[in-house]
Amino acid sequence: MPDTTRHLTLANGLQLTLRHAPHLKRSAAALRVHAGSHDAPAAWPGLAHFLEHLFFLGSARFPLENGLMRYVQALGGQVNASTRERTTEFFFEVPPAALAGGLERLCQMLAEPDLSIERQRREREVIHAEFIAWSRNPQAQQQFALLQSVAGDHPLVSFHAGNRYSLVLRNIAFQQALKGFHQRFYQGGQITLSLCGPQPLDELEQLGRQYAGLFETGDLVPQALPPALTANKPLLFAHEGLPAGAEQALELLLANLGDNRPGTWLDALEQRGWLKGCKVEKLYAFAGQLLWHIDLKLVPDADTDEALKLLHGWFDFIRQTDPAQLNSAFGRLQQRRERSASALELARRDSTGQPFAALDTQALIALEALLEQLPRHTFGQWQLPAAEPLMLDELPTARTAELPRALGISDLLPPDRQYAALYLRWHVPSAMRQHLQGVLERALHPMQVRCEQACVQLQFNASGEYWQLRCAGHPAAVVRATGQALALMQAPSNWQPSATEALALIPIRALINQLPDAVLGTRPAETPPCTLDQALLDDAWQHSHWQGLAVGFNTSAVQALGAVLQGCPGQGTVPTPAALWTGHRWQHAEVPGSENALLLFCPLPAGQQASGRLLAQLLQGPVYQRLRVELQLGYAVFSTFRQIEGIGGLLFGVQSPHASQGEILDHLRQLLGQGVTLDSHARQAVAEQFDELAMANAEVAEWAWQTHLATQPGDLLALQRSILMTQQADLDDLLRGLLGCDCAWLCLANSPAPDASWH
Structure with a gap:
């Protein structure tokens, strides 16, 4: 059954978009405010981003421990927010029955936030830690440097992240600006809310009307138009004066630029042996302006000038190709994207007014205007690729063959x-x-x-x-x-x-990438180079x-x-489970970045993994509250249950600009020593997460694979029953075991062990 949609304007001016998608197992909400960092007063860089953070600290009706983040995480869902140049977005995904609770918390925290000075003071330090990590991240700095090549006084070249020095909390003018920004932009006329899920449209509409009505009535506030946008780098493309539909048109163009099948630009580079990697992305879009970039990596002996000529020749070929032919292929791609998308992806697309679809008449006009502003050069031999076999829904004709026993x-x-x-x-x-x-x-x-x-x-x-x-x-x-x-x-x-270059990750993410090797107890082998x-x-x-x-x-x-x-x-062959080590083990990983980072993985035997999942859920709130809010160790703080190489256990992660790895570990030990109190509602919520109907398809597949590696039964119902049978004494025993000297702990850190007790 295909999706059905509905678009409404509520009495307070809020734009409501609803999508009934019967194939989905989860529901999602995406709320977009038409104001971002470029709409904040220039005197207070980072004000819009700062306000986004403050919303998540709770309100009078829903304090932090019962706020949106804790509510969604307790259900195994996803929640996040993003402050862009001219928009701010808040979004979450939960089981369908929990959509109302999440939507109420989201709308209430945005409509009636607690902006007390004490909350601001604590969160400013988190913003500052995030700023420090951003300033030390090579990838982030490369993009910042790229934006500096935008000519003139466009706000894209300015600083908008915010830090301890730009957010002057004691300044009366700053406080007035903060409250004024919220009052001006966080009202009905400025907001688009998208709801998506398997629920009928009428049910989604009822939820939208009930909770979106919390916002004050208002009109869409005209956003100041930016100055002219020009760029002076060969692979950075700036456009002015494009008609409506330009973002959708750019999406079609980017799809063609990312195609590497025979006859395309990327294929031409690959055939010459020049291509190391290519990433094409939109950087900015507002009021007829577009900025996008091709991050092209070539081998050292590549002819850069010819590569650019080939690119411009590909532009020219696309420009001369029948738009209907391009749009037909793009429409098929968009259909596959829509069918593959999660509830959250669909809701976020709907909130932008750009669902997965072929270009309409207006967007086709915008495509022509966009192509006209691209460089021209008749160069290269081009053709549109044949239909992609991977897009076919029919299975290939298969000969009869015995299924491998492995x-x-x-x-x-x-x-x-x-x-x-x-x-x-x-x-x-x-x-x-x-x-x-x-x-x-x-x-x-x-x-x-x-x-x-x-x-x-x-x-x-x-x-x-x-x-x-x-x-x-x-x-x-x-x-x-x-x-x-x-x-x-x-x-x-x-x-x-491989000629592709590894991404410059922040330390905690680099450690996560190395965790499987560490769990297996292996290090890179020294082998001599050879042919x-x-x-x-x-x-x-x-x-x-x-x-x-x-x-x-x-x-x-x-x-x-x-x-x-x-x-x-x-x-x-048949699987054999990875061996579990004994005692504490510290592994020093050489990763880029100057901030201190540590992962603590505590594996559990199969019989304790159900109670371990419940313990992980009960620890999430205290870990976040103590390490991020109270101690302000850094903005990257998390705790969860994770299966790695078939081994399940508790995983804690912290990246801090000032606390050492040893200090981080001490804080985690103290937290575990304080224990937890069994919450029957939390126990029920954790058990419900392991219903196939509540899990994303990819999560079900990964759980099946991890249990296969561990040679454990892949029985979700049995796991649910074990979680529901967990008692306070089970959690207490588990914590005592975790704090024992013989418990298997793995610390993966970007520093040597703090003392000789780790080996």
Whole structure:
């Protein structure tokens, strides 16, 4: 059944967009305020961002411990906010029955915030810690430097993040500006609210009318027009005077620029051996202005001038192509995106007024205007690619083949979800494993770009002595993509290691990426460089052993998958769980960044993982309150339950500009020592999170895979029952065990161990 939508204007001026999507398992709300950092007084940089933070500290009706963030997190949902140049967005996703509670908290905290000076003082320090991390993050600084190339006095070149010095709390004028900004912009005429879920439209409308009515009546406030927008970098494109629909038109253009199939610009670069990586993104859009950037990475010996000529030639080809032909292909892509999108993604798109759809008449006019402002050059041989097989819903014709014994089949995800995931994992004992890994990454990269365009996730990663391939999306697309990926992995055409550059991550994110290796207790092996060839790869595959799991496939798809996996390299085997270490272990990871960061992972035996999930939920609030709000260690503070390499346990993470890793660990120990009090409502909420109907499809697939690796039963109902049977004594015993000397703790940090007790 297709989605249905409804658009309303409420009596207070608020624009309400509703989407009934019967295939969804969750519901979402996205509230967009038409004011952002460029609308705040220039005297107080960061004021709009600061106000966004203050909203989440709770209000008189819903204090912090019962506010939106805690409410959504307790239900296993998602919640966040974003302050952009001319808009501020708040959004969350929860089980359908919880939409009313989330929407009430969201609207109430925005309409009636508590802006007391004490709250401001604490949150300003969080903003300052975030500013310090931002100023030390190479990726963030590269983008800031990029925006400095915008000519003139456009506000894009100014500082808007906010810090301890720009947010002058004791200044009366600042306080007046803060309250004035809220009063002027956080009213009905300035707000678009989008609700999306499996509920009927009438039910969604009732919720929208009930809670959006909390906002004061008002009119849309005209936002000041910015000065002219020009840029002086070759791959930074600035547009002026574009008609309505320009953002949708740009989306079509970016889809064509990101296409790497034969006949395209990226394919031309790849054929010349020049391409290391390419990311195309919109940076800014307002009042007929557009700013977007191509982050192009080329090998050192590439001809940069010719690469630009090829780009301009591709522009010219797109300009001369029949717009209806371009729009038809784009429409098919948008349909796949809409079907693959979560409730949260759909709600956020609807709140922008740009749903997943082909360009309408106005957007086609905008596309013509946009293309006219691009450079012209007749250069290169171009053609529109043929239809993408990964977009087909029909399964490929499969010969009858016996299903490999190494492949497990999970029925946790019903086939009618139209989402499937395949996990393949190889144990590769070869000493050349790491060198060959880079070759496989390079071989798979063009395929990964194609998959991303077709809403398929194709991921290849390595940890310890293992290589793992994950392919997820529409079942037919997964079958086709897997077959092509396996062929590329066995016979790469290029024997140079991956040329893509790793992202410059903040320390805590870099540690998270290294956590699987740390859990397995492995470190990079020192192997001498050598010439890589097909014989080395063949030998590695010959001595490898593989296992896999398929989730969400029906009988026909399993048969097609079985035919594809006849070509899977290595010898089939059965899973063996990773060994659990004993005692405390500290691992020093060399990662970029100067801030102190620490991950504490406390694995639990299978019999304690149900109570461990409940404990993790009960600890979330106290950890956030103590470490982020009271101690103000930094803005990156989290605690959760995580399954890593089949091992489940508690995971805590902190990044701080001033507290050492040893001090962070001491604070965590003290918190665990204080214990928790069992809350029957929290216990029920945690149990309900592990119902297939309440879980995102990707979460169900990942849970099935992790339990498969651990050789545990993949039984969600049994997990729910175990959580509901957990008592206070179970939590107390679990905490005592966690604080014992023999408990398995892993500290992964960007510093050496604080003392000799860690080994």
